[in-house]
Amino acid sequence: xxxxxxxxxLSVCANRLRLGSLLLVLGSSLAGQGWGWGTNDAVQQxxxxxxxxxxxxxxxxxxxxxxxxxxxxxxxxATAVRAAKVDAMRNLLEAVMAVTVSSETTVRGAAIxxxxxxxxxxGMVKGARMRDIDGDGRGSSSDIRYLSDTSIEIEMEVxxxxxxxxxxxxxxYAAAPAPAAPGAPAPAAPTAAAPAAPRPGTVTGLxxxxxxxGLRPAMSPKIVDQNGGIVYGPGNFTREYAVKFGVAGYSKNxxxxxxxxxVTGNPLVVKGIGVQGANKTDLVLAASDxxxxxxxxxxxxxxxxxxxxxxxD
Numbered sequence: 001x002x003x004x005x006x007x008x009x010l011s012v013c014a015n016r017l018r019l020g021s022l023l024l025v026l027g028s029s030l031a032g033q034g035w036g037w038g039t040n041d042a043v044q045q046x047x048x049x050x051x052x053x054x055x056x057x058x059x060x061x062x063x064x065x066x067x068x069x070x071x072x073x074x075x076x077x078a079t080a081v082r083a084a085k086v087d088a089m090r091n092l093l094e095a096v097m098a099v100t101v102s103s104e105t106t107v108r109g110a111a112i113x114x115x116x117x118x119x120x121x122x123g124m125v126k127g128a129r130m131r132d133i134d135g136d137g138r139g140s141s142s143d144i145r146y147l148s149d150t151s152i153e154i155e156m157e158v159x160x161x162x163x164x165x166x167x168x169x170x171x172x173y174a175a176a177p178a179p180a181a182p183g184a185p186a187p188a189a190p191t192a193a194a195p196a197a198p199r200p201g202t203v204t205g206l207x208x209x210x211x212x213x214g215l216r217p218a219m220s221p222k223i224v225d226q227n228g229g230i231v232y233g234p235g236n237f238t239r240e241y242a243v244k245f246g247v248a249g250y251s252k253n254x255x256x257x258x259x260x261x262x263v264t265g266n267p268l269v270v271k272g273i274g275v276q277g278a279n280k281t282d283l284v285l286a287a288s289d290x291x292x293x294x295x296x297x298x299x300x301x302x303x304x305x306x307x308x309x310x311x312x313d
Contacts, residue, residue: 035059036133042217042250042312049095053217053250056160059131060095062088065151080152081144085130088156093125096158100218101167103277110167120166124158131155164219164243173239174304203296205263205307206232208283209254210272215312218281220247223308225290228276232293236303248308257309267309268296283310 037043041054049060064083066076097108111118133143133155145153208223220242223232237247251257258267270292274284285293297303 040252040256042252044098044100044217046095046098048091051095051099051160053160053219056246057157058092058095058099058160058163059155059157060088060092061153061155062086062091063147063151063153077152081154084144084152084154085156088154089125089128092128092156092158093122096121096125096163099160099163100216100279100281102218102220103222103279103282105167106279107163107167117166121163124162124166128156128158131157160219160246161243164246168220168239168242169234170239173234173242174237176238176240202266203268203300203302204265205267205300205302205309206293206296207254207257207263207267207269207309207311208272208285209269209311210275210283211252211311211313213272213275213283214280215272215275215283215310216280217250217310217312218279221310222277222282223293224276224282224284226273226284226287231285231290232303232308237306241304241306245306247306248310250310250312252312254311257311260309263302263307263309267307268292 035043035050035052037052037055041052044051044053048062049058051058062084064080064085064087067079067083097106097111099107101107101110107121111121130140130143131154132138133145136142143154147153220234222230225231234242245262249257249260249262251260254269258264258269270285270289272283273286276282276284293303302308
């Protein structure tokens with residue numbers, strides 16, 4: 001039997017990996033193809049990762065190289081995948097830390113101020129899942145990319161609801177509904193994706209056009225009047241609702257926003273006139289539009305259900 005040298009072994013490993021791949025990528029696929037999200041999604045790119053404030057996912061890529069110590073193709077692949085996951089989770093943690101929470105806070109800022117937040121965020125990222133690239137409903141070996149230099153690339157992701165549950169302040173929200181009396185039927189659970197049919201003329205949500213204002217997306221934006229008074233903020237909704245459904249949705253297209261399940265039906269559309277806050281995430285409305293929003297909400301009760309969409313550039 002012919003004895004394999006280290007160089008020939010690595011060559012065999014590389015050839016096996018290439019032949020086993022369903023997708024040969026000639027460079028960093030993320031740099032060339034993007035993340036496969038909608039063109040109207042509110043996406044912020046960071047090094048080796050991105051945050052999508054429209055669908056709520058934070059993703060990052062990681063690359064693992066074949067170890068020169070690999071003794072067979074199976075070991076070569078396993079060590080490369082393991083290295084790619086470690087790299088992806090390190091990059092994912094950096095992306096999560098860059099998420100904007102509010103006009104004054106990022107996840108990194110919250111983690112610096114509170115060691116419990118830092119530890120919880122790190123623990124959440126360690127539980128990240130491999131991204132379902134091929135659309136088969138699960139993260140598996142078919143979602144691994146094999147690059148032309150024989151290294152392996154994967155994507156890992158977490159949802160912003162997990163981040164919200166850690167970093168959103170514990171107090172300052174609307175009171176939760178009182179529990180039902182013994183024997184009374186439980187109230188229906190709120191559903192953002194399938195709202196009940198609205199009464200004729202009832203406003204079903206709010207769309208604020210912030211295009212051209214330089215607004216930045218965040219997990220917990222506010223809408224204020226020209227004097228800084230809160231029109232829409234934590235006092236309108238419960239913390240549980242904010243974590244589960246998100247405070248607001250984002251889009252770059254009005255027609256798409258109008259069809260979003262968060263506001264679909266008969267949304268009120270108003271134009272923002274400015275932004276506030278160090279992170280430029282809070283919207284300012286003119287006095288006339290503040291009156292329209294409050295009047296519509298008095299009958300539609302959409303602010304308490306976080307039925308708000310924001311248009312950005």
